[in-house]
Amino acid sequence: MAWFSRVPVVDVTKDNFKELWPTMLVALKTATFIAVDLELSGLGNRRKLNTPSVDDRYKSLAGVARSRAVLSIGLSCFKLNNIDEDGPLVLPFTTQTFNLTLLCSEEYVVEPISLKFLVDHGFDFNVQYSQGAPYHRGADQNGEAPQSVRQLFSELVCSRVPLILHNGLVDLVFLSQSFYTELPSTLGSFLADLSEMFPAGIFDTKCITDFHIRMPASYLEYVFRRSQRENAVHQSKEQPHVTLTFPPYPPHMACVEFRDCCLPDTLLNTTQSTMVIPYCEQYGAHGTCPKGVKCPLSHDPDIIIDQEDWVKAKKKRRRDRKKKKGNKIEDEGQDKTEHLVSMETHDGRDVTSVDGTDSVSSDGQTHTDQSDGGTDNVVAKTRVGCHRAGFDAFMTGFAMATMVCKLGKLCGETDSFTTKFQLEEFANRIYLSGKDFPLQIARSAFAKPSNNHKAKLQRLQFGGTSYQ
Ligand SMILES: [Zn+2]
Structure with missing residues (x-):
């Protein structure tokens, strides 16, 4: 198969942290961009995180980051290799993904809602307590360990590579408070700090999806799967696409786990299936569902995307037919499709909401925003187990790679990723x-x-006094 079907994730715990340190450092320092994702012990009062005033949101979020813990952090390092000048634009990346299990050494709040979700999704608290790499929040302390997640974050800042996040505000606040230094009291200062910490830019793939790429939904799993499918189709047609290679991990490396992400065999078939599999509309639109793992309807993104594309193609055919009034030639397949769609409508499902037209795309956006508000965050941020942080970081990085391929305009020789692909309007x-x-x-x-x-950045740039 021409495209990747499984993704290696290196599992980092306190037991192998030192052993893997050089590998992580090289991956970080040679990366073209780095995607990050966090799993948290809770998010506090959801309503406060979505108050109209963005300054107030920041203040609540800062309070949450001071009292909650990061349970794991995923880092996915994407290194762009040489681009072949001939033919369609192909961006070849080498990708290394790490999932670090952490244990906050200070008291922290675990919320029942998060706890339930974690347990439902196979999170192993025994592993976290026995193998989590320790860290503390806030400012540097005397005698910081030279190889710690705090130091790794300092290396990330010093590497000056673009940082990629999906729905990244919560991540940014937690990263700063947990691994950098005590957060400032105002949003304005926080944003000024960030612009200096990440001078190569911060990119938010949810933001890029909603403002620049038309997709019926924008939660991470969906954006990734759609990007992966589209990329495979482009590759098969020799259109611009992304390719990935992974380091050849030796088979005896027990800390490497593979996440399966095979595409369905039917993807490149020209004859589309006309079978309707009921899927969960709530999940399809927002990536969350109150029934969670017990939901009887499908949450499978492939089924959701297949049906969306199918309904969209159906509507396009109908529009085309209307244009050709009087032309009565219709094949049987179309009749069958028509029948199935109307059945779908009788079921009470709003098929129009999954069309990819302009108005629906923006409607979907506001709909997502207002109806699920906090829960979108809640689920995205509290999913743990099966190395979710690592794989989520990978999905974010891959989505970014395809967005660069789609939206970027390659220009001349420059070391800056943002300039090289003219991505200024998508950054920050x-x-x-x-x-x-x-x-x-x-x-x-x-x-x-x-x-x-300012004090922290000076220490990082001019010698680590805190590490002496
Ligand atoms: Zn559901």
């Missing part, structure tokens, strides 16, 4: 739930970087 814009504008990461005339950040 973070998704805001319930808003039709993104949060811009920039230093404003009214807000200065915080003193904590």
